[in-house]
Structures are given as structure tokens and as C-alpha cells.
Amino acid sequence: ETGVTQSPTHLIKTRGQQVTLRCSSQSGHNTVSWYQQALGQGPQFIFQYYREEENGRGNFPPRFSGLQFPNYSSELNVNALELDDSALYLCASSFKAGGGIEQFFGPGTRLTVL
Amino acid sequence: AQSVTQLDSQVPVFEEAPVELRCNYSSSVSVYLFWYVQYPNQGLQLLLKYLSGSTLVESINGFEAEFNKSQTSFHLRKPSVHISDTAEYFCAPNAGNNRKLIWGLGTSLAVNP
Numbered sequence: 001e002t003g004v005t006q007s008p009t010h011l012i013k014t015r016g017q018q019v020t021l022r023c024s025s026q027s028g029h030n031t032v033s034w035y036q037q038a039l040g041q042g043p044q045f046i047f048q049y050y051r052e053e054e055n056g057r058g059n060f061p062p063r064f065s066g067l068q069f070p071n072y073s074s075e076l077n078v079n080a081l082e083l084d085d086s087a088l089y090l091c092a093s094s095f096k097a098g099g100g101i102e103q104f105f106g107p108g109t110r111l112t113v114l
Numbered sequence: 115a116q117s118v119t120q121l122d123s124q125v126p127v128f129e130e131a132p133v134e135l136r137c138n139y140s141s142s143v144s145v146y147l148f149w150y151v152q153y154p155n156q157g158l159q160l161l162l163k164y165l166s167g168s169t170l171v172e173s174i175n176g177f178e179a180e181f182n183k184s185q186t187s188f189h190l191r192k193p194s195v196h197i198s199d200t201a202e203y204f205c206a207p208n209a210g211n212n213r214k215l216i217w218g219l220g221t222s223l224a225v226n227p
Contacts, residue, residue, distance in 0.1 A: 042220045043217050103160075105157045105158040106157055108156075
């Protein structure tokens with residue numbers, strides 16, 4: 001059983017560019033949640049996908065978008081990057097949407113926007 | 115609305131001393147409760163969880179937490195810490211109809227020799 005993986009590990013972009021981050025969920029999991037963790041802060045919920053549909057969204061602008069694929073892997077896309085988008089982006093998978101089931105986190109993608 | 119408060123942002127402690135990291139939550143519905151740990155430059159790992167049953171839950175590395183419904187708390191404790199316990203600890207209740215995790219700001223535990 002493989003765990004949650006994320007790619008790339010690190011990424012450097014400039015303001016105004018677009019970025020795509022990828023996440024492979026743990027085997028058997030059908031729900032993926034994305035979080036942004038700024039330096040020294042707790043994770044902030046971006047959105048969650050359950051069976052390829054968005055299942056809740058946090059307080060993030062529309063330039064943050066996502067996808068979930070039939071194999072339950074997921075992408076986070078961020079358009080028009082801003083300096084404040086620099087953060088660790090965490091992906092977490094779980095067995096079903098909500099229900100109190102624990103989430104399993106990937107190692108994260110460290111995004112730096114210059 | 116649900117919320118969580120981690121009462122201490124930083125906890126310095128000497129090796130082999132006991133430690134308590136405090137977490138209080140507010141919720142109008144029943145909750146599941148989680149503690150996650152984040153070691154330096156790593157992702158989040160589940161430390162322990164309360165879903166139902168016994169209110170005292172334990173992890174494999176000596177941490178324990180007790181769910182106290184009347185005080186709406188889920189404090190994390192360890193009787194004797196090691197330097198390797200140095201990390202950021204997050205309390206995360208999971209409540210509401212959509213059962214989303216609600217994150218505290220974290221407590222930075224620094225274990226000194």
C-alpha cells in the first residue's frame with residue numbers, strides 16, 4: 001500500500017505565472033483535500049474533492065482551482081501567482097468525504113513565488 | 115460555527131520532563147478529534163485520534179490525549195519527552211455536516227537537553 005505522494009517537492013515561480021501541483025492519493029482513498037501552510041502557520045483548507053467533484057471550499061479566490069481524476073489523484077492549479085502564495089501546499093487523502101475519517105498527508109510541495 | 119484554540123504557541127521543556135499541550139474546541143455538534151505532528155521540514159503525520167469509546171487515547175510513541183466533553187478539551191500529554199519530540203503539534207477537530215478538519219494555529223514544542 002503506497003502512501004500519499006506529491007510532486008514536485010520544490011518549485012520556484014515568478015509573480016503572474018501559473019503553477020500545477022500534483023497529488024496521488026493513498027490506495028483505496030476517494031477523497032483528496034488541499035491545504036496551504038504559510039511559514040509558521042497552521043494549514044488553511046483550500047478545497048476538497050470527492051469522487052471527482054468539489055466537496056467544499058475554503059476562503060481562497062477562484063484563481064485556486066482543482067481537479068480530481070478517475071483514479072482519485074488530484075491537481076491544484078494556481079493562476080496569476082502572487083508573492084503571498086509562497087507556502088507549503090499539502091495534499092491529504094481519506095477514504096470518503098467527511099465522516100470523521102482521518103486524513104493521510106503527503107510530504108507537501110514547497111512553492112516559492114519571486 | 116466550529117473553532118479550535120491551542121492555548122500555547124510555544125512550549126520549551128527539558129528532556130525527560132513531562133509536557134502538556136492544550137487544545138480547546140467549540141462545536142455545537144459532536145466531533146472527532148485529532149492531533150497531528152509536523153517535524154521540521156516535513157509534512158503532517160497523525161499522532162492520535164478520538165472517534166468514540168474510551169476518552170483516553172494513546173499513541174505508539176508515548177503521547178496520550180483525553181477527550182473531555184464537559185470542558186470541550188483534548189489536551190495532549192507525555193510524561194517524559196525526548197529531544198526527537200521537537201516538532202509542531204496541531205489539534206484538529208473534525209465536525210459539522212461535511213466533517214472538515216478545523217486546524218489550530220499549532221504549538222511548537224522545543225525539547226532541550
